[in-house]
Structure formats: C-alpha cells, structure tokens
Amino acid sequence: MKIGYARVSTQEQNLDTQIKDLYAAGCEKVFSEKISGVTTFKPEFDKALSSIEPGGTLVVWKLDRLGRKTIELLSFFEDLGKRGINFISITDGIDTSNGAIGKVLFVMLSAFAELERDLIRERTMRGLEAAWAKGKRSGPKEKVSDESIRMAISLLETPDENGMKRTGSSVARAIGISRASLYRRIERLKIVN
Incomplete structure (x- = not known):
C-alpha cells in the first residue's frame, strides 16, 4: 500500500500539484499540511507514517518535503528500513525498493537538500547585510511618516x-x-x- 505525504511551508502556497502527482503515482491515501519544514512536529506526517504497514511505501513529491537536514533524513530513512517500509520521491527519482541504487540516491539527495537550504540562508543573509549597509531596513514599512x-x-x-x-x-x-x-x-x- 502506498501512502502519500504532501507539504508546503506557508498558507499562501498550494498543495494541489503535489496531491495530484501523489495519487497519479498510485497512492491510496494522501496526508497533507501547510507547515514549515523546520518544524519538528508535523501532525499529518505522523499520521501518514503510522498508517503504513511493513511492506508499504511512503511517497513524497520531493525529498525536501520531509526536511532538509541530512542527518535527520538519514535517521528517518534508517527508521523506515527497520520498519520494512519503502520510500519513493517522485521528482527526485528515488525508489528504495530498487535496492542499493535507490538508497545511494536518497543519501546523495539528502546532502544536496541540506546544501540548498544552507545556500539559501547564506544568500539571504548577504542580501540583508548589503541592504543594511545601504541604510535600508527590512520588515514592514512604517505606518506613519x-x-x-x-x-x-x-x-x-x-x-x-x-x-x-x-x-x-x-x-x-x-x-x-x-x-x-x-x-x-x-x-x-x-x-x-
């Protein structure tokens, strides 16, 4: 049995594409939520995991829907393996039921997901520092002149x-x-x- 999990970080983002692709990948049920990836407690994710029996498969649209810290993803992946649960990431082309190749891809893409997150944070900080050096403030505009x-x-x-x-x-x-x-x-x- 395939169980899907879809997540976006903000209320403004849309889950429709992920949900549609998860059902197209053969998921019988899809759990979804709008919550930050760095949040440790994701109620719908926990429901998805608890509904998967050994031999079942957790399917996500993209690996970073689970998180971006390599160590956490590897720990999660190891836990899935101990429970006898396969993992598929649709857009990343990961399928752990394909043996060692799927597992290696998971590890590599986990590292890239964390790298991407760190680069985004670094670029954001550089941009803010450059703006602050020019006297520009971040945040909302003043209501009163x-x-x-x-x-x-x-x-x-x-x-x-x-x-x-x-x-x-x-x-x-x-x-x-x-x-x-x-x-x-x-x-x-x-x-x-």
Whole structure:
C-alpha cells in the first residue's frame, strides 16, 4: 500500500500539484499540511507514517518535503528500513525498493537538500547585510511618516485646548499608532537628528 505525504511551508502556497502527482503515482491515501519544514512536529506526517504497514511505501513529491537536514533524513530513512517500509520521491527519482541504487540516491539527495537550504540562508543573509549597509531596513514599512512623528512631538510639548498636558496615548491614537510605537519612533528620530 502506498501512502502519500504532501507539504508546503506557508498558507499562501498550494498543495494541489503535489496531491495530484501523489495519487497519479498510485497512492491510496494522501496526508497533507501547510507547515514549515523546520518544524519538528508535523501532525499529518505522523499520521501518514503510522498508517503504513511493513511492506508499504511512503511517497513524497520531493525529498525536501520531509526536511532538509541530512542527518535527520538519514535517521528517518534508517527508521523506515527497520520498519520494512519503502520510500519513493517522485521528482527526485528515488525508489528504495530498487535496492542499493535507490538508497545511494536518497543519501546523495539528502546532502544536496541540506546544501540548498544552507545556500539559501547564506544568500539571504548577504542580501540583508548589503541592504543594511545601504541604510535600508527590512520588515514592514512604517505606518506613519517621520513628519507625523515630528507633529506628535510638538503636540506632546504643547497643552491641549483646556491647558492640560497631552498624554502619549492620546497623541499616539490621534496619529494612528500605539503609544509604544510613538515613543520608539521619537527615540529613533532623536538618534538620526
């Protein structure tokens, strides 16, 4: 019996292609989930594994759907072997039921999957460092302009229409941000100026 497992990392990604290809590969049942590959607890993956009897086969669309750390993949592969379960990765062309060649391919592609993950992380860090060196920030754009923060500072320094001192909460609410964000932005402006 072939059991399929499909996974994507984010809610925005689509599982349709993987599921279609798993059924086309002869899977009788497919478990799927939207969860990061680095997450250690994958409930649907655990269900897939527990539903496979000795002599059965776990089928994935691509090896990296299981993870990208070579040591974890090799440990997983060894566990499958001890349980008498075969493994197929459709797009990687791995089929451990084909004997030693399938096993060697699994080991090699596990190493490449980890290498790919490390290279992606390295390129991302280099890109962020280059952007930071140019003064560009990562993350979401500020909701409120620096000019609005300067206006908020002047409001905080002047009394309201009743002659009372304005509160940080009321000024922050007036410009559409939280009190904590207002004071954080004020501090940042003082450092820049």
